[in-house]
Amino acid sequence: MCGKPNPDDLDVCQYCEARLKPLIGPFEPADTHEPEERERSSVTDWLDSLREQEQGELFDAEAEFPEGDESAEDVSLQPEESYPGEPAEGDWLSKLLPERGSGEEAEASSASESPEWSAEEASQETSVPDWLSDLGKSIQEQEEEETFSEAEIEAFQDVDLWGMGELGEEEELGAEQDLEIGITSQEEIEPAEQLPKSGEEIPDWLQSFVESEPTTSAEPEEAAESEPGVAPDWLVELEETAGIETSSDDLEVESELEKIDWEALQTDQIDLKAGQETPTTLEDVPAVAPFALDEEEASLDIGEMPEWLAEADADDSEEQETPLEEIDASLTPGELPGWLEAMRPVEAAAPTAPFTEESDQEVESRGPLAGLRGVLPIEPEITQIKKPAAYAMKLQISDSERKHASLFEELISNEGVSAPIEKGFGISSQNVLRVVIFLLLLFAVGWPIYTGSQSVDLPLPSRETNQASRMIDNVMVSEPVLLAVDYEPGFSGEMDAASASIVDHLMIRGAYLAVVSSTPTGPAQAERLIKIVNNTAGHAYQYASQYSNFGYVPGGPAGLLSFAQAPRRVIRYGLDGEQVWEAAPLADVQTLADFAFVIVITDRPETARVWIEQVQPTLGDTNMILVVSAQAEPLVRPYYEGVPQQVNGMVIGLAGAAAYENGMPRTLLARKYWDAYSYGLTLAALFILAGSTFNSLSRVFAKRKNTFKDQK
């Protein structure tokens, strides 16, 4: 390619390493000289024939002769060994040329548009050697349906010889596309423009290539023998035909390239390629010869359109030919009536939305929406991390609202804070006060007991106390009396004194005491009570013979109910484990109604209520007497006040016992405690009264003092 001479046996230039022999070299048998000479002679012949044409209209003869015309064979110098593919080329080329033009004008144009080298190639194919013709025959036999002609393949090979060298498959495809452009452009471009244009100036290797071009296609060896630096005749004729001076000045070449009507070329290319299937492989790609159209492409020419389509095309062409200015001028502008014009909301209808630049929107590059602009993005905007907008945290409120809010906040905050305890005015120490109270009460209670004072008169017995006393007075000797001792040890001071006189009275009467309890401490408390009475009143009541302790009846109301319904089933053994019901006074007792009466000693109103509600209904005519604490009086009294009475007699507290003893011939604990009780209650009442008065006055003075300070 550098243009320098190289030895014949070299395939690659020793200077520029450009391939000197084409890739189809292996098809040429190197050891056969006769075909070479024959080809050389044939090339020489057609070159000579080319030179004979004075006007350079090389394609005239090729275009003029029809298919099968023998004159064409003379012009083309078709050799005798021409392979079968040659006529095919002649056919499509002969068909194409008359179709693209009609008459002599078309022929002239085709002749002028077709490059000279195309005809030269066609002529070269006529000089294909025998081996190549045989190869062509075999190919034709194998691919009879293939529309490609050997001429096209040869043309492709020639294109390769133009300098593409060893190209890959893709490069060859790209090169072929370029060649297609070149093919279409050759109709209007002079052959000189088909020269390599990659370089600004034609290098030497290209110059040598141009010089060896006629021979390399068919006989490379012969091309090597040609004189370097001399342009071939066909190139000279081509230059003359195109009217362009062959020069190495690249600027002139480029200026001529700029004159090419590329749009027309592309239009022609599109017309030619319409309906043609895209080849998939290089083998499928037809070896299209330059300026060659196959039959299929030729059949798609405009000349074969149906009449109706041709008419429609003609109409469209006529309409398109009409200038747009003329159409606009012919149209009269629309006129709206006055009333409609007045109603037209011009401003409202005016587009107010900001114009969105489409260029700002992204174009989808993948997926079914590829190519569309401004579609919804695949990724939602939520996935895009953005810095949150900064908002002002200060609440915009008025002064009055601020005052109300602060007041409300103060109210809420005060709810969780306990009010401070105001210290007592004038009290030095609460502990001192407590000690003083203790000492006073101790003295008031202890002193009468210690001295045995009986200065305070006993109260008169009340109605309920008298009833209880009369019932006990009616008790026969050894008559069983059920005595329920259900008070806690803490109330022993009051209940022992309240019940001692009753028990003493019973002992005086010689009643058989059956002691039972519904509290765990009741049995021990009963033993304690009997012991106290014995010791105080001088009795000697013996267990089992004069009294029995049934013990503890568990279960609360249920236990008492069960005991009331079947005392023998519930209580079988006494506190010492004896058979309680075997005692003589209790032998005839089957139910609680068999007792003379039932006395319940309790400190709690609940226990008294249980006894009244669960046991009293089973007593029948047997009376019930309650000895209760003073605190239980309000809840027990209704049962006494009711009609019929559920409670037949009561002794309430120490005062009731004192009143009971008041009617007895002897006094016991109530009398002993009565003075202390009287002094203690009086002192306690006075202390409470004095303290309450003092505190209330102190509070009043303190408030006044604070008010006076606030006024100051």
Next chain:
Amino acid sequence: MRLKIPLSVSIVIGVGVVVLLGYFIEIPVLAIVQQVLLEWALILAAVALLVGVINLLSVHFRRVSGRQKNGAYSMILVSSLLLTFALGALFGPKSDLSLWVFNHVQVPVESSLMGLLAVVLAFACVRMLWRRLNPFSLLFLATVLVMLLGAAPIMGIEIPGLHGPDGLRALIAQVPAVAGARGILIGIGLGTIATGLRVLMGADRPYGG
């Protein structure tokens, strides 16, 4: 609709209905069944008391063995319980030793607490007007004074109109107090009926069924 009633609920309802019917219907068989059920209640209550004592002993015994805080008090409790139980088991609950423990330990302790309560109540009454001085407080204070002073003669002196069966103290104790007590008793009765019905209907299950 198929009702799913647990077995425990069925037992409770059945027992309750039988015992309730025993109050109103005089059927010997029903009375016998009621009595048997009541006896079972006595046994269960006694066992429950025993279980409670054992639980109390075990809890405080763990505190003593674990040397936890205030373990000394637990030791006193455990030792007292065991001692009392031993005395009752060995000498019987009616023995002098058992009664001595009761009379000289339990009664004074609980009586002291009651005496302390009396002093505290008196002191609280004194402080009442300092804390809250209003008509109701004054009324409460006046009632307390009347009931205290009317319970016994003031230094041996009975005041007419205050002491005696027709005195003010008796009037307050027998009219307004009884009226209030009746209301309380009626409320207790209604509450007992409602609770009993709820238990019988299975709506209230205090036994954890």
